[in-house]
Amino acid sequence: MRLAVTLGLLTLAACPPKRGPGGGPAPVGVGCPDANNVYVASYLTPEDGGKGHTGWVLPLHDKVVESVKGVAEYATLDHAAATAAGVPAPPQSVWILAPGVAPCRATIGNYYAAAIDAPTPNLTYGIELTGCQPPPDPSNASAIAAVSADPPSECQVIGPRAVASRLGEIDKQGKWQKPAKETPIPASLAPVIPNHECAAPGCEKLWSIAQVDVGGQPVAWAGAVNWLTVSDECEWKGQRFSGFFVVGPTGAPMKVTEGQDHPLALTAVLADKTGAKVLIAEGPGEYTTYTLGAGTATVGRHLVWLLPHPDSFEALDQLGPVCPEADPGSAVSPPKP
Structure with missing residues (x-):
């Protein structure tokens, strides 16, 4: 990959949400949206020296290409270019759900395209999100993104x-x-x-x-x-x-x-x-x-x-022994009877 796009799985606990900072009455909360209105957001971090957005993104589309040679590692797109690439319209009211805090309403930003230099070259597309805190470990995080007009504060995220x-x-x-x-x-x-x-x-x-x-x-x-x-x-x-x-x-x-x-x-x-x-x-x-x-x-x-x-x-x-990345030729001794 030419971008360190996070693929980490959720590690979430069923913690009650805490009130965010600020005074005044809390907005009326609602329960969970239906499955069609639940997305997964990723935290994107460019590789060392790379350019691009650092923060939450909402992936929306992927397209296989012949090659990514000469293609920008990361680029923002206008609406016309995104539509021409087949990117669907993003939801307009997205809440990032994280354990232990109130849902955060993200601000919809620019469309983006990122080049993936894999055996099957492809371009991944989505929308940038701003206004929400990064995960505790930015190198390995994803989050649930719920689409709701009102804050889904009555919706619990329960991990296995x-x-x-x-x-x-x-x-x-x-x-x-x-x-x-x-x-x-x-x-x-x-x-x-x-x-x-x-x-x-x-x-x-x-x-x-x-x-x-x-x-x-x-x-x-x-x-x-x-x-x-x-x-x-x-x-x-x-x-x-x-x-x-x-x-x-x-x-x-x-x-x-x-x-x-x-x-x-x-x-x-x-x-x-x-x-x-x-x-x-x-x-x-x-x-x-x-x-x-x-x-x-x-x-x-x-x-x-x-x-x-x-x-x-x-x-x-994979649950058993694996080859160490630093020394793929080393052997692991079998257990003693």
Whole structure:
């Protein structure tokens, strides 16, 4: 990539909003918008020495091109140029939702185009947003952008919490160590996970499961399971399974597969006094919002806003040893029986 466009996932807690500075009565708040009026904003930071906007942006469109050679890394566009490129009109009342603070109404700025120097060259388009604070970690942040005429202060952003895991660690000598403890996969989720023969010490089964609760009841899960063949290589091969799930018509977990050009990860659920309303799932350069209700997750908005390097998709469900970036040829020693 020629721009450090953030692709980070949300790390959000269901904290009550705090009043912002200033006096006078607070504006009347409303609940969550429908899924079609929920977007994902990214925090954009130019690479060292690069030019462009630093701050929130709202991605809206992507276009594959033959080459980005000679194309500006980042450029603002007028309305006519954006329309000619196929960029849809942006929403006019956008609120950035962040944990622990009141929703921030962003000011709509210029259209932009950013060149992505990937194996499939592409241009990503959107609109600049100003007036809202940067995330705690500007290098790795995204945020929910809700479209609403009134502040959605009654809408909670609830992120998944870890409920089960079996994950090893790499020690200082570069050796993979078996987990000292593990939490079993929830019984309700176990039936939807496939079975593979995997017996130690030649194979290790690893997992990571998270859950979203609304009103004290689970409404969604995210999970990844790996069955990995132990070897002297720095990255182990094997079978992988991952996905996210909602409560289906029978009350059992149901895997969500629609609205994904590539596998996505559950990042948050929006809920208000009526219950869980919208589920948001993200991946590199792509996101989908889903309407929750009646045992279904219906696609509200699906957007591929950037085409990254294909390798970026591999990290989504990788739980085992990986090759160190600084020394890709080094080996990780297998665990001791």
